Amino acid sequence: xxxxISARELRVTFDVPQPGALPWSKPRQLHAVGGxxxxxxxxxxxxxxxxxxxxxxxxARALIGLVPATGRAVWQDGTDLIGLSPRxxxxxxxxxxxxxxxxxxxxxxxxxxxxxxxxxxVTHRKGLSRAEVKxxxxxxxxxxxxxxxxxxxxxxxxxxxxxxxxxxxxxxxVEPRLVICDEPVSALDVSIQAQVINLMGDLQRDLGLAxxxxxxDLSVVKHISDRVLVMYLGRVMELAEAQAxxxxxxxxxxxxxLSAVPxxxxxxxxxxxxxxxxxxxxxxxxxxxxxxxxxxxxxAQAVCASERPAxxxxxxxxxxxxxxxxxxxELAAAG
Amino acid sequence: MIETQKMQSLAAxxxxxxxxxxxxxxxxxxxxxxxxxxxxxxxxxxxVGLFAIFGNQIAAWPNDxxxxxxxxxxxxxxxxxxxxxxxxxxxxxxxDLFSRTVQGTQVSLMVGLIxxxxxxxxxxxxxxxxxxxxxxxxxxxxxxxDVLMSIPYMFVLILxxxxxxxxxxxxxxxxxxxSWLDMSRIVRGQTLSLKHREFIEAARxxxxxxWRIVLRHIVPNLLGxxxxxxxxxxxxMILSESFIxxxxxxxxxxxxxxxxxxxxxxxxxxxxxxxxxxxxxxxxCITLFAFFFVGDGLRDALDPKDR
Numbered sequence: 184x185x186x187x188i189s190a191r192e193l194r195v196t197f198d199v200p201q202p203g204a205l206p207w208s209k210p211r212q213l214h215a216v217g218g219x220x221x222x223x224x225x226x227x228x229x230x231x232x233x234x235x236x237x238x239x240x241x242x243a244r245a246l247i248g249l250v251p252a253t254g255r256a257v258w259q260d261g262t263d264l265i266g267l268s269p270r271x272x273x274x275x276x277x278x279x280x281x282x283x284x285x286x287x288x289x290x291x292x293x294x295x296x297x298x299x300x301x302x303x304x305v306t307h308r309k310g311l312s313r314a315e316v317k318x319x320x321x322x323x324x325x326x327x328x329x330x331x332x333x334x335x336x337x338x339x340x341x342x343x344x345x346x347x348x349x350x351x352x353x354x355x356x357v358e359p360r361l362v363i364c365d366e367p368v369s370a371l372d373v374s375i376q377a378q379v380i381n382l383m384g385d386l387q388r389d390l391g392l393a394x395x396x397x398x399x400d401l402s403v404v405k406h407i408s409d410r411v412l413v414m415y416l417g418r419v420m421e422l423a424e425a426q427a428x429x430x431x432x433x434x435x436x437x438x439x440x441l442s443a444v445p446x447x448x449x450x451x452x453x454x455x456x457x458x459x460x461x462x463x464x465x466x467x468x469x470x471x472x473x474x475x476x477x478x479x480x481x482x483a484q485a486v487c488a489s490e491r492p493a494x495x496x497x498x499x500x501x502x503x504x505x506x507x508x509x510x511x512x513e514l515a516a517a518g
Numbered sequence: 519m520i521e522t523q524k525m526q527s528l529a530a531x532x533x534x535x536x537x538x539x540x541x542x543x544x545x546x547x548x549x550x551x552x553x554x555x556x557x558x559x560x561x562x563x564x565x566v567g568l569f570a571i572f573g574n575q576i577a578a579w580p581n582d583x584x585x586x587x588x589x590x591x592x593x594x595x596x597x598x599x600x601x602x603x604x605x606x607x608x609x610x611x612x613x614d615l616f617s618r619t620v621q622g623t624q625v626s627l628m629v630g631l632i633x634x635x636x637x638x639x640x641x642x643x644x645x646x647x648x649x650x651x652x653x654x655x656x657x658x659x660x661x662x663x664d665v666l667m668s669i670p671y672m673f674v675l676i677l678x679x680x681x682x683x684x685x686x687x688x689x690x691x692x693x694x695x696x697s698w699l700d701m702s703r704i705v706r707g708q709t710l711s712l713k714h715r716e717f718i719e720a721a722r723x724x725x726x727x728x729w730r731i732v733l734r735h736i737v738p739n740l741l742g743x744x745x746x747x748x749x750x751x752x753x754x755m756i757l758s759e760s761f762i763x764x765x766x767x768x769x770x771x772x773x774x775x776x777x778x779x780x781x782x783x784x785x786x787x788x789x790x791x792x793x794x795x796x797x798x799x800x801x802x803c804i805t806l807f808a809f810f811f812v813g814d815g816l817r818d819a820l821d822p823k824d825r
Contacts, residue, residue, distance in 0.1 A: 276723070293541070293738040
């Protein structure tokens with residue numbers, strides 16, 4: 184089966200102007216995403232996790248063409264989406280839609296819900312009459328659990344969860360094949376999070392969508408993903424089936440992330456060993472040599488500073504010179 | 519069986535009467551109505567507007583006819599009176615001051631509204647385009663504004679009027695040339711902060727073309743600031759026109775404006791014909807005050823921080 188989208192060595196680099204620099208001097212470069220490769224099958228869910236500043240959102244924006252990127256991202260029909268002219272990209276914009284992090288901020292406060300949801304439809308299906316657009320919008324509102332008679336209300340009259348449903352309805356109205364969810368639930372209450380995630384799961388099953396689900400919360404990702412991609416400082420650390428990754432994380436960074444997930448059981452929570460990560464995320468303007476995680480890795484050795492580890496390992500890909508579970512001695516040394 | 523039930527309930531939900539939403543504009547309107555000073559000022563402005571439109575119907579004398587019975591004796595015979603039809607008195611040449619004030623109000627309001635109108639249309643589109651496109655285009659467009667701003671406009675306006683002759687169209691051209699500069703700067707700043715909001719990004723991701731994003735998303739979200747600034751701009755336009763007319767360079771006889779009337783009135787103040795100054799000055803002051811209060815009220819009503 185051909186993958187729906189196949190990213191190879193995707194890179195996003197931002198120019199950061201130096202304060203007080205002359206206009207013709209070379210700007211410093213910030214590597215937000217540094218060579219990410221993955222395949223996404225139709226109907227599959229890929230979870231993307233990593234701490235803030237690891238390039239998750241930038242990766243999403245690169246795929247949808249909101250930030251300029253280099254590398255390749257090949258769609259199912261063989262077209263490379265990177266560097267496509269806006270006119271040619273328009274066709275694929277209706278295939279790839281996005282759900283944003285802040286439910287209220289992603290909706291225009293001066294437009295009614297009906298206008299907001301209809302916007303992609305009006306842009307991509309130009310032949311539709313007003314009545315048809317309205318019917319489709321109402322159908323979609325019903326589908327995501329909103330009352331269709333509220334079509335004339337404004338975003339500020341809805342709760343956060345309802346606003347996120349509006350965002351989802353807007354993404355799904357043009358029947359896309361891939362929906363990129365950029366931390367769709369991190370701004371919501373826990374009880375609403377579950378509702379929205381279940382809604383996403385149901386819609387995915389009904390419509391055969393592929394999802395790229397970005398989150399910094401590993402337990403949320405575990406619930407919905409088929410495979411999980413762990414990012415750190417713009418690079419892939421580990422990419423594996425969700426079950427395998429959660430049961431047997433190989434990369435020290437993944438292990439540290441997993442150990443930080445709280446367990447809703449005080450006894451087990453207390454017995455759990457946290458793996459503390461010292462220091463801060465290094466600056467992406469000046470990433471460490473070799474393995475980018477080595478500055479905070481409890482297992483770092485000389486080779487980690489000199490050579491960049493390749494992403495390898497068949498179905499369970501890891502970018503580490505010394506993969507495997509941390510031993511009790513290493514844990515003791517780390518914390 | 520279950521399916522039909524489901525479909526029926528779906529049909530029922532789809533056919534429910536639509537609930538009307540409460541738009542941000544409606545909210546602002548409600549807040550504005552609660553602001554007493556602004557509402558009174560709005561009423562004053564409406565009255566001044568009605569005076570400008572229908573004043574000529576009330577006037578007993580046309581504005582260009584001299585009353586020879588009072589000519590030359592304005593101080594003694596030209597005082598405001600109901601009996602001879604000069605409600606506001608006459609000027610030194612025996613012209614009816616009431617109809618002159620009506621005419622001056624028309625001209626001054628027109629200058630203010632047209633100046634502000636040019637500022638709103640040109641300034642908003644220019645600023646929103648510069649801010650949204652960004653980069654080099656933005657730099658070039660805003661440097662052009664800086665250059666125009668650095669020219670002392672009153673000086674240029676006076677030169678224009680002296681060289682090309684005093685006419686209404688030249689006055690509008692001069693005021694229109696400078697009025698949009700501030701507006702475009704304000705709008706650009708607002709656009710820059712709007713540009714990175716998620717709903718603009720959502721529209722871009724959906725493939726909405728740039729001009730539609732500017733017109734459908736950026737401009738409606740800017741209108742609050744623009745409306746406030748425009749109401750404060752109208753009195754500024756009236757002021758600069760009055761200043762030029764006061765210098766004797768503005769509108770030409772037989773046309774007149776508040777500034778010209780005040781100038782005439784100030785010139786004859788010493789001869790005891792104070793009404794020639796006071797009536798135009800009264801309209802001038804209440805209109806400016808009313809515009810400023812309405813602007814204040816609009817700002818309070820549209821300010822998102824107030825919510």
